[in-house]
Amino acid sequence: MxxxxxxxxxxxxxxxxxxxxxxxxSLEQIQRRLRRSGIIIASIALGIALLSHFLVTNLIFEAYxxxxxxxxxxxxFWLIVVSFIxxxxxxxxxxxxxxxxxxxxxxxxxxxxxxxxxxLELFLIxxxxxxxxxxxxxxxxxxxxxxVSSGSQIGFGALLSVQAFDxxxxxxxxxxxxxxxxxxxxxxxxxKAAKLRPVEALRYEI
Amino acid sequence: MKYDTIxxxxxxxxHYEVGGVAIKALDGVDLKFxxxxxxxxxxPSGSGKTTLFNMIGGLDRPTKGRVFIDEIDVxxxxxxxxxxxxxxxxxxxxxxxNLLPVMTALENVSLPxxxxxxxxxxxxKNAIEILDRVGxxxxxxxxPSELSAGQQQRVALARALANDPSIILxxxxxxxxxxQTGHEIIQLLSSINKERGVTIxxxxxxxxxxxVSDSVIFMRDGKVERVETRS
Numbered sequence: 529m530x531x532x533x534x535x536x537x538x539x540x541x542x543x544x545x546x547x548x549x550x551x552x553x554s555l556e557q558i559q560r561r562l563r564r565s566g567i568i569i570a571s572i573a574l575g576i577a578l579l580s581h582f583l584v585t586n587l588i589f590e591a592y593x594x595x596x597x598x599x600x601x602x603x604x605f606w607l608i609v610v611s612f613i614x615x616x617x618x619x620x621x622x623x624x625x626x627x628x629x630x631x632x633x634x635x636x637x638x639x640x641x642x643x644x645x646x647x648l649e650l651f652l653i654x655x656x657x658x659x660x661x662x663x664x665x666x667x668x669x670x671x672x673x674x675x676v677s678s679g680s681q682i683g684f685g686a687l688l689s690v691q692a693f694d695x696x697x698x699x700x701x702x703x704x705x706x707x708x709x710x711x712x713x714x715x716x717x718x719x720k721a722a723k724l725r726p727v728e729a730l731r732y733e734i
Numbered sequence: 735m736k737y738d739t740i741x742x743x744x745x746x747x748x749h750y751e752v753g754g755v756a757i758k759a760l761d762g763v764d765l766k767f768x769x770x771x772x773x774x775x776x777x778p779s780g781s782g783k784t785t786l787f788n789m790i791g792g793l794d795r796p797t798k799g800r801v802f803i804d805e806i807d808v809x810x811x812x813x814x815x816x817x818x819x820x821x822x823x824x825x826x827x828x829x830x831x832n833l834l835p836v837m838t839a840l841e842n843v844s845l846p847x848x849x850x851x852x853x854x855x856x857x858x859k860n861a862i863e864i865l866d867r868v869g870x871x872x873x874x875x876x877x878p879s880e881l882s883a884g885q886q887q888r889v890a891l892a893r894a895l896a897n898d899p900s901i902i903l904x905x906x907x908x909x910x911x912x913x914q915t916g917h918e919i920i921q922l923l924s925s926i927n928k929e930r931g932v933t934i935x936x937x938x939x940x941x942x943x944x945x946v947s948d949s950v951i952f953m954r955d956g957k958v959e960r961v962e963t964r965s
Contacts (some may be wrong), residue, residue, distance in 0.1 A: 543814065543851075549848050560836035561836055633905065637845070639820055640849060641820045641846055646849070705825075726794075726820070730832070
């Protein structure tokens with residue numbers, strides 16, 4: 529956007545939020561709200577851990593099955609579906625709350641001259657970071673628990689038959705899902721809040 | 735003599751609908767504010783002073799009528815221009831301070847300057863200078879939760895001054911403060927008004943603010959009852 533545009537008053541000035549500044553502000557927000565950030569990241573990680581536990585279990589059994597002639601049971605497939613749903617609900621819930629509790633802050637920022645897209649930019653950066661960190665932590669947890677539980681069932685040797693590439697693929701699915709879901713569920717209320725007139729956002733009651 | 739008018743409202747109306755009943759929060763307000771003056775808007779709660787305040791500051795849109803700030807018709811501004819106006823022309827002080835809780839005093843005051851595109855070094859230098867002016871030079875790195883109510887309102891005042899606006903709008907600035915602290919804030923506003931020539935408009939119940947005002951606007955039922963000019 530053209531930053532030099534201003535009403536015809538003879539006064540020069542701009543309204544902007546450089547990406548580096550936005551990134552810095554977002555990072556600071558995350559650090560300062562360490563407990564809140566921790567809860568959000570944990571709930572993302574939990575959802576992803578559950579999902580990736582079943583994904584990786586499936587992976588191990590499939591890889592092992594190729595050697596031993598064992599196939600995936602129907603209930604394993606449904607476990608993945610259910611854990612996916614649980615993951616989506618937990619994740620959207622926490623990011624919705626994180627935005628709603630900051631309506632007043634959004635109103636204040638707008639009264640200081642922030643544009644709608646500045647607000648969205650800040651939330652976008654924040655939710656991407658949450659998604660990446662929570663998703664990665666979740667996958668690691670899920671993959672570890674899957675290895676331990678399947679290893680103890682069919683022998684830890686089975687783990688060796690899993691291809692690194694497949695594991696990486698599942699990692700990207702899980703983290704990608706965490707990022708996308710977190711962005712979608714954050715941006716919807718953030719967009720709603722950013723669109724409000726400052727006076728409405730300031731007096732918004734949840 | 736023709737005075738230099740900074741804000742003018744023209745037949746300003748704001749109607750709300752609450753539970754199917756139409757409420758006229760503003761019912762035809764014509765006002766002029768002179769540049770560099772300290773004005774108060776007084777009236778019982780529900781008289782429309784906060785609504786008027788929000789209209790003047792471009793925080794809300796009128797149902798009918800117009801607001802001019804420095805001859806700019808605020809109702810004609812698009813979203814970007816309104817943000818520009820809030821960023822550069824107007825500084826707000828709220829009854830509830832509205833500081834960002836996760837940011838230090840210095841960061842809170844710097845925020846409007848980030849939106850104004852000021853480089854970091856300049857921003858910090860300015861913010862320190864302003865915080866020093868409001869007597870918080872030794873509280874730069876404290877967060878709102880570590881400051882008293884009076885100190886928080888000083889940070890809010892410093893933040894309002896950040897981009898050197900021509901107007902400061904204060905909605906019940908002393909409403910959440912004890913009488914002594916409130917008095918200090920009023921004196922500070924008054925001296926900044928004289929020092930910088932910034933126009934100050936305060937919506938208030940507080941008689942102490944009225945005492946230092948150049949003009950007092952009495953509101954009732956969404957209308958201007960009378961205007962008293964002093965000095």
